[in-house]
Amino acid sequence: MAHLDHIGIAVDDAAAVVERFRDLLGTAAYKTEAVRGQQVRTHFLDAGSAKLELLEALGDDSPVQHFLDRQGEGLHHVAFEVDDLSATMARLRNAEFELLSEDPQDGADAKRIAFVHPAQTHGVLVEFCESTRPDWTPRTVPRHDGHLEVFERGARDHPSLLVLHGAAGTTRHDAASLMRHLESSFHVVGVNLSGHGASAVPNDISFSLDLFAEDARSILDAIDLPSAHVFGFSLGGGAALRLAQMHPGRIDRLAVLQTNAHWTDAHARRMQRRLDLDDLADPASARAERLRARHDAPKRLLRALQSFVTTLPDASDTLTQTLPDLDTPTLVAGLDRDPLFELASTRALHDALPNARLAILPGDTHSLSRAPTGLLASLLTSHFSEA
Structure with missing residues (x-):
């Protein structure tokens, strides 16, 4: 069963937004990670039942930068974690949803990700993600x-x-x-x-x-x-x-x-x-x-x-x-x-x-x-x- 994993927010000045949310929620970003394939740097904040993912563009060609140029700062996507991303993508295609990639992509926080076109979800970009198992060989x-x-x-x-x-x-x-x-x-x-x-x-x-x-x-x-x-x-x-x-x-x-x-x-x-x-x-x-x-x-x-x-x-x-x-x-x-x-x-x-x-x-x-x-x-x- 899918459950809400995080809410993605596109930001211009990540340091300023992290500081603002520190004042607002009393919590600091616990993890920062660059995802080169997506040209984005992510900053994760714990929000109890889900996480906030602040998205910072790493270049002018970044999809996040294109979003910021069009719409400015704000809600970028909502993400739901699933146990089997490939099976979820097959189910969505069978239900005639348009996916933004043919195969799962590498995302932040050790996850594989896929997006549904926002035109089919009433303007909200929806991400599905699956946690991968990191190597724990001692x-x-x-x-x-x-x-x-x-x-x-x-x-x-x-x-x-x-x-x-x-x-x-x-x-x-x-x-x-x-x-x-x-x-x-x-x-x-x-x-x-x-x-x-x-x-x-x-x-x-x-x-x-x-x-x-x-x-x-x-x-x-x-x-x-x-x-x-x-x-x-x-x-x-x-x-x-x-x-x-x-x-x-x-x-x-x-x-x-x-x-x-x-x-x-x-x-x-x-x-x-x-x-x-x-x-x-x-x-x-x-x-x-x-x-x-x-x-x-x-x-x-x-x-x-x-x-x-x-x-x-x-x-x-x-x-x-x-x-x-x-x-x-x-x-x-x-x-x-x-x-x-x-x-x-x-x-x-x-x-x-x-x-x-x-x-x-x-x-x-x-x-x-x-x-x-x-x-x-x-x-x-x-x-x-x-x-």
Whole structure:
């Protein structure tokens, strides 16, 4: 079923319009991308249920420039996403709609696109689009007696940003959408932490924040990054904070989402229930199927995480005592209805850091993949772009 993906607006001065919409909606463009085949530069803004796509012509022969010459700035098109663009185009031709291309074209935001002639849609240019699947083949970096999986997106000459997933998560399944939002502005590096995905489970080494922080440092070393911005979700945020404490010179700016640094026994019990091994014994369990598909050793991973969680109430005492010494510029973000960590945990972390800013986002699930990605990407882009 088609659903509204974005609304395209043709503009003369993209920078001015981005600034105006920042004032109007309180959100900045989270992604800018040039589509040379269409001679257009796109600027995406998150508008909740859909996106705004500001269209800037890249030359006098650009179709967008022709539109601006005829009609001036304003609504250019509305776009609907479909699962199968080729099938949609065949259906439209059978219904005697005139398409502006014989085959799907490459568009912005990793999509294939096709337009219907506006004469047949009451003067409104209608786009249909289909998301393509980017290559998520990882490279591997030696670690422990095996390796860590690393995923890189975006140009290497952009500022580097390391992204760390949460407990029992993976880069591909949890952070991919956020990384795609950020890759036009940053060289984004996602790492599967020890034991997650196909990254090695260390032998004779227990999980700890120090271990995961050293995972991150080893990635920076392996891909020759003296320093980077770092974003972490939940467990990944704890690893990011510990990395900043252990190796402050390696962190430029820091951001965390739904990270709890003040663990109680109640928090540990809640997390233990999320890491329950019983589902893995049930072949019909959808959760077990997901875990087996995403991790090479899901049972070892959950056991190691369960043991790790039991240490967090005591370990957090040491972490929180040293947080006031961490002066790295940090964005502390929380979800307003997360069932695992209450807002008080987010506020306590913010209050403990001497150089932190606070952001509260809408969300009722402890999941990076289900967080408001466009809004989060906009906040991160703004935070990491500050001088």
